Amino acid sequence: MKHTAAFISRRDGVLLAIIAVVAIAVGLRAPVFLTLRNALDIANDSAILAILVMGQMLVLLTRGVDLSAASNLALTGMLCALAGRAWPGLPLPALLALAAVIGALLGAVNGVLITAFSLPPIVVTLGTLSAYRGAIFLASGGAWISDHQIHPLIKGLPRETWLGLPALLWLALLAVAATAWLLRWRREGRELYALGGNPSAATYAGIPVNRRVMTAYTLSGLFAGISGLLWVGRYSIAFTELAAGYELTVIAACVIGGVSIAGGIGSVTGAVLGVLFIGVVNGALPVIQVSPFWQQAIAGAVILFSVALNARSQARGVRQILETKHTAVTAGVAA
Amino acid sequence: MKAFDTWERVLLALIVLVYLLFGLTVDNFLSPYALADSTFNFSEKGLIALAMALLVVSGEIDLSVAATMALCSLAMGFAMKAGAGVPLMLLAALATGIACGALNGWLVTRLQLPSIVVTIGTLSLYRGLALVLLGDQAITGYPETLSTWGNGTLGDLLGVEKLIVPIEFAVLLLAAVAVGLLLHRTVHGRRIYAIGANAVAARFSGVAVNRYRFALFVFVGIMAALAAVLLTGRIGSTRPNLAMGWELDAVTIVILGGVAIEGGRGSVLGTVLAAVLLGSFTFALGMLNVPGIVMSMIVGALLIVAMVLPRLLRRLKAPTGLRVQGA
Numbered sequence: 001m002k003h004t005a006a007f008i009s010r011r012d013g014v015l016l017a018i019i020a021v022v023a024i025a026v027g028l029r030a031p032v033f034l035t036l037r038n039a040l041d042i043a044n045d046s047a048i049l050a051i052l053v054m055g056q057m058l059v060l061l062t063r064g065v066d067l068s069a070a071s072n073l074a075l076t077g078m079l080c081a082l083a084g085r086a087w088p089g090l091p092l093p094a095l096l097a098l099a100a101v102i103g104a105l106l107g108a109v110n111g112v113l114i115t116a117f118s119l120p121p122i123v124v125t126l127g128t129l130s131a132y133r134g135a136i137f138l139a140s141g142g143a144w145i146s147d148h149q150i151h152p153l154i155k156g157l158p159r160e161t162w163l164g165l166p167a168l169l170w171l172a173l174l175a176v177a178a179t180a181w182l183l184r185w186r187r188e189g190r191e192l193y194a195l196g197g198n199p200s201a202a203t204y205a206g207i208p209v210n211r212r213v214m215t216a217y218t219l220s221g222l223f224a225g226i227s228g229l230l231w232v233g234r235y236s237i238a239f240t241e242l243a244a245g246y247e248l249t250v251i252a253a254c255v256i257g258g259v260s261i262a263g264g265i266g267s268v269t270g271a272v273l274g275v276l277f278i279g280v281v282n283g284a285l286p287v288i289q290v291s292p293f294w295q296q297a298i299a300g301a302v303i304l305f306s307v308a309l310n311a312r313s314q315a316r317g318v319r320q321i322l323e324t325k326h327t328a329v330t331a332g333v334a335a
Numbered sequence: 336m337k338a339f340d341t342w343e344r345v346l347l348a349l350i351v352l353v354y355l356l357f358g359l360t361v362d363n364f365l366s367p368y369a370l371a372d373s374t375f376n377f378s379e380k381g382l383i384a385l386a387m388a389l390l391v392v393s394g395e396i397d398l399s400v401a402a403t404m405a406l407c408s409l410a411m412g413f414a415m416k417a418g419a420g421v422p423l424m425l426l427a428a429l430a431t432g433i434a435c436g437a438l439n440g441w442l443v444t445r446l447q448l449p450s451i452v453v454t455i456g457t458l459s460l461y462r463g464l465a466l467v468l469l470g471d472q473a474i475t476g477y478p479e480t481l482s483t484w485g486n487g488t489l490g491d492l493l494g495v496e497k498l499i500v501p502i503e504f505a506v507l508l509l510a511a512v513a514v515g516l517l518l519h520r521t522v523h524g525r526r527i528y529a530i531g532a533n534a535v536a537a538r539f540s541g542v543a544v545n546r547y548r549f550a551l552f553v554f555v556g557i558m559a560a561l562a563a564v565l566l567t568g569r570i571g572s573t574r575p576n577l578a579m580g581w582e583l584d585a586v587t588i589v590i591l592g593g594v595a596i597e598g599g600r601g602s603v604l605g606t607v608l609a610a611v612l613l614g615s616f617t618f619a620l621g622m623l624n625v626p627g628i629v630m631s632m633i634v635g636a637l638l639i640v641a642m643v644l645p646r647l648l649r650r651l652k653a654p655t656g657l658r659v660q661g662a
Contacts (some may be wrong), residue, residue: 117642117643122396122451122596123586123596124639126635126638127638127642128635130631130634130636131635133628133632133635134631134635136628137628137629137632138629255452261449261452291467293463293467296459296462297463297464297466298463299459299463301456301460303452303459308442308446308448311447
């Protein structure tokens with residue numbers, strides 16, 4: 001256990017160092033990159049991603065994946081925008097609650113399908129990815145909700161400043177703190193690691209696996225829903241293709257941050273660093289005048305590099321059979 | 336593992352239902368020309384779904400297949416710009432497809448990474464490369480031959496006017512027969528099932544698991560190249576967003592076709608039938624002016640229903656207290 005803890009912090013340290021090197025290298029070419037203002041810009045841009053990553057991480061820990069996160073974000077955002085247009089008197093808490101409830105419900109649909117019918121998460125969320133995306137079209141009739149039709153409170157929230165920091169950043173910090181608290185100090189959170197590490201052992205140990213998986217998908221949906229409200233507010237627009245394909249960026253941030261797609265491994269610190277990495281790279285490209293077309297290719301290369309790195313350092317042996325003579329022998333003895 | 340099982344019958348019945356329903360309600364839906372036209376809707380997707388089916392049966396997945404198609408089409412375009420003839424253009428597409436598949440296969444087999452993460456990464460990488468190389472430009476002006484392959488009929492090729500079977504559809508059928516024979520009639524096919532059912536046991540039984548996995552990823556690359564050639568010929572242009580999102584369509588076809596996502600089960604016939612079913616259904620919706628996004632919503636819902644339904648039925652059939660696992 002101690003070994004694992006030490007390793008994780010070392011990986012985080014390396015990632016942090018890489019981020020620092022990238023930032024300084026870019027800063028040398030364009031000093032504007034290292035100003036506080038730019039740092040705040042990057043933090044602000046990464047805030048929504050951080051919230052989404054927290055939800056995705058919970059799901060990844062259970063050996064699942066939530067591909068519908070971006071569609072959920074867009075659908076919830078659109079429904080909130082429509083609600084805000086229909087009832088201009090809605091107060092902010094009501095809008096936030098609406099986003100949370102819709103998002104959580106959409107997430108729970110994934111959870112029910114996965115647990116009640118023991119379906120593979122990737123296929124279920126692939127299905128709901130298209131289904132939710134289509135639902136946006138049905139809800140809006142294909143129309144765009146543009147700047148002047150969006151509820152002023154929705155637009156206002158991401159532009160608030162609390163105690164000198166942008167509200168988006170505070171909300172992201174809140175999501176990160178809540179997730180860290182859940183995963184570190186709550187039994188439910190510890191059980192997510194346990195069941196991701198070994199589902200059958202978790203069942204034998206008396207962990208209500210299905211209920212925990214439900215929790216993970218519902219929370220992922222909830223985070224996605226809140227992100228939807230923030231996204232619509234920040235960019236002042238809601239339309240069918242909003243944030244399309246963003247689920248891959250979310251998963252990329254998790255993987256870069258050291259969250260294992262095979263479940264049971266991952267830390268909040270790592271995930272936040274993953275978000276930061278993507279934020280810094282995306283923020284750096286325009287500054288050093290690299291075409292934004294490179295963004296996606298770089299993200300892909302980084303994903304591959306990080307998973308390869310993860311696989312190298314993680315638990316040799318457990319999943320590898322017939323790899324080396326030595327492990328084969330020990331496997332034989334164990335059997 | 337019979338090729339014509341309950342699920343294939345259900346699919347066939349659904350296809351008949353779709354054609355009957357829309358044939359009676361939509362004018363000209365059952366005319367030979369409309370029927371021939373409807374096959375364009377699923378031929379290229381069917382090709383990549385066939386390769387994907389093999390991969391999924393073996394317990395892997397390739398989400399980068401559509402991005403591979405974009406790169407293959409790009410390679411063709413660049414070859415053409417460099418003055419290459421049609422054979423060299425085909426070679427460029429094929430080589431690109433093989434390279435993309437080989438990279439996936441290498442990462443999965445050599446570095447022992449889960450294929451879903453690898454191919455999410457290469458999806459980003461390949462699509463990103465297409466964007467970098469082409470930006471917001473498009474390559475057009477492909478030779479007539481390619482357009483004929485994409486849009487023409489067997490009749491055009493053989494000089495028989497009455498034969499209106501599209502070339503793309505003929506290619507799909509040919510590929511389906513070949514893949515079907517491979518999976519259901521050869522030892523290689525049996526081994527692919529074995530790997531999907533239990534890769535460790537297969538390895539212990541002497542199956543060169545990683546070699547098969549690698550070959551299957553390369554095969555997906557080859558089929559992606561073939562699909563890219565046909566698609567490029569059909570639409571006559573290459574853009575970085577070519578075949579965007581098709582990986583999801585291919586996976587949907589495979590799952591709807593009765594291939595188990597966890598591997599080890601599925602048939603080629605089911606996959607082809609699912610391709611036809613989805614293609615004809617969306618074609619009919621298109622004739623009814625249903626927007627594309629609503630179609631994809633229906634397809635997504637269908638995907639989930641296709642998985643829930645057999646499990647519900649199995650649960651109803653199974654005696655109480657007895658858990659049927661993966662039967």
